[in-house]
Amino acid sequence: MPDKPILLSIVVPVYNEELIIEELVRRMTAAAEQITSEYEIIFVNDGSKDSSLEKLKQACVNQSKLHYINFSRNFGHQIAISAGMDYAKGAAIVTIDGDLQDPPELIVDMVREWQNGYKVVYAKRHARKGETFFKRFTARAFYRILARMVSFEIPVDVGDFRLISRDVLEYLKQMKEYDKYIRGQIAWLGFKSTYVYFDRDERKFGKTNYPFKKMLKLAFNGITAFSDSPLKWATTLGFIVCAFSFLVGVYALLSYFVWHNAVRGWASLIISTTFLGGVQLLSIGIIGEYIARIISNVRQRPLYVVDATDETDKTDEESKEVGVK
Numbered sequence: 001m002p003d004k005p006i007l008l009s010i011v012v013p014v015y016n017e018e019l020i021i022e023e024l025v026r027r028m029t030a031a032a033e034q035i036t037s038e039y040e041i042i043f044v045n046d047g048s049k050d051s052s053l054e055k056l057k058q059a060c061v062n063q064s065k066l067h068y069i070n071f072s073r074n075f076g077h078q079i080a081i082s083a084g085m086d087y088a089k090g091a092a093i094v095t096i097d098g099d100l101q102d103p104p105e106l107i108v109d110m111v112r113e114w115q116n117g118y119k120v121v122y123a124k125r126h127a128r129k130g131e132t133f134f135k136r137f138t139a140r141a142f143y144r145i146l147a148r149m150v151s152f153e154i155p156v157d158v159g160d161f162r163l164i165s166r167d168v169l170e171y172l173k174q175m176k177e178y179d180k181y182i183r184g185q186i187a188w189l190g191f192k193s194t195y196v197y198f199d200r201d202e203r204k205f206g207k208t209n210y211p212f213k214k215m216l217k218l219a220f221n222g223i224t225a226f227s228d229s230p231l232k233w234a235t236t237l238g239f240i241v242c243a244f245s246f247l248v249g250v251y252a253l254l255s256y257f258v259w260h261n262a263v264r265g266w267a268s269l270i271i272s273t274t275f276l277g278g279v280q281l282l283s284i285g286i287i288g289e290y291i292a293r294i295i296s297n298v299r300q301r302p303l304y305v306v307d308a309t310d311e312t313d314k315t316d317e318e319s320k321e322v323g324v325k
C-alpha cells in the first residue's frame with residue numbers, strides 16, 4: 001500500500017534538551033493533531049551529551065508519526081535543521097526549536113496562512129523574554145545591518161521558526177552551502193511570504209547553546225553567504241587610507257623642504273605604520289573569511305553524518321531477531 005501523503009512535517013533540532021523532551025513531544029503532538037492526522041515529527045539529535053537520545057527513542061517507540069535522526073556528533077543547529085528537512089516528506093515543512101522557546105501551538109496559525117496561499121510563513125517574535133540585553137541588542141543590530149547589505153529583502157527579527165512549502169524546500173535543497181544560514185537562503189529564494197507573531201518564552205531548562213562565539217559565526221555566515229560588501233569595504237578602506245597617507249606624505253615633504261621643521265616626526269610615523277598595519281590586517285582577514293568558505297565548499301564533504309534513525313534502528317532490531325532464531 002502506498003504511504004498516505006503527509007501534509008505536515010515538523011523538524012526539531014535537539015541538543016542537550018533531556019529535561020524538556022517529554023513536554024516537547026506532548027505539546028508538538030497536540031499541536032499537530034489539531035491540524036491534521038497526516039503529520040510527522042522529525043527530531044534531529046545533534047550529538048547531545050545527555051540522555052536526549054534515549055528520551056527521544058522512548059518517545060518514538062510504536063509511534064509511526066514520530067521519528068528521530070541521530071547525528072554521529074554535534075554538527076550545529078543549522079545543519080540539524082537541514083538534515084531534518086532532507087528527511088521530511090510533508091507538503092508543508094515547519095522548523096521549530098526544541099527548547100520550547102518557540103510555542104508549538106503557533107504552528108496552527110502558520111498552517112492556516114500556508115493554506116491561504118503563502119509559501120513561507122515566518123514566526124516573528126514580539127518580545128524575547130529571558131534573553132540578555134546584550135543578545136537582544138546584538139541580534140537587532142545584526143539583522144538591520146544584514147538587511148542593508150544584501151540586495152534582496154531579508155526579514156528582520158525572525159529566527160528559524162517558520163513554515164515553508166514543499167516547492168520552496170526543493171529549491172532549498174539545491175543550495176548546498178556548507179556554512180549554512182538558512183533564513184538567508186529562504187529569503188534569497190523569494191516566494192510569497194507572511195508573518196505570524198508570538199512572544200518568545202524563556203528557556204525553561206538548561207542554557208542557550210548559542211553563546212556569543214556561535215552567534216558571531218552565524219552572523220559571519222549570514223553576511224559572507226549573501227553579501228560581497230565586506231570585500232568591497234576592504235578595497236574602499238584601502239583607497240581612503242592611501243589617499244590619507246598621500247596627504248601625510250605631502251605634509252611631511254613640505255615640512256622637510258619648505259618649512260624646515262621636520263625630524264620630530266616620530267608620532268606621525270608610528271601612527272601611520274600602525275594604522276596601515278591595521279588596515280592591511282583587516283583587509284586580509286576579510287579576504288581570509290571568504291577564502292575559508294570557498295575551501296569548505298570545495299572540499300565537498302557530506303554536510304552531516306547520520307549514525308542511526310528510527311528506521312535503521314528498527315531494521316537492526318529485526319535482523320538481530322532473525323539472527324537469534
Ligand code: UDP
Nearest residue numbers: 013014015046076077097098099208209210
Ligand atoms: N541546537 C542544536 N545544535 C547545537 C545548538 C543548538 O541542535 O549545536 C538546538 C537546540 O537544542 C535548540 C535550538 O537548536 O532546539 C536552538 O538553540 P538554543 O536554544 O541554544 O539557541 P537560542 O534560542 O538561545 O538562540
Ligand code: MG
Nearest residue numbers: 097099101203
Ligand atoms: Mg533557545
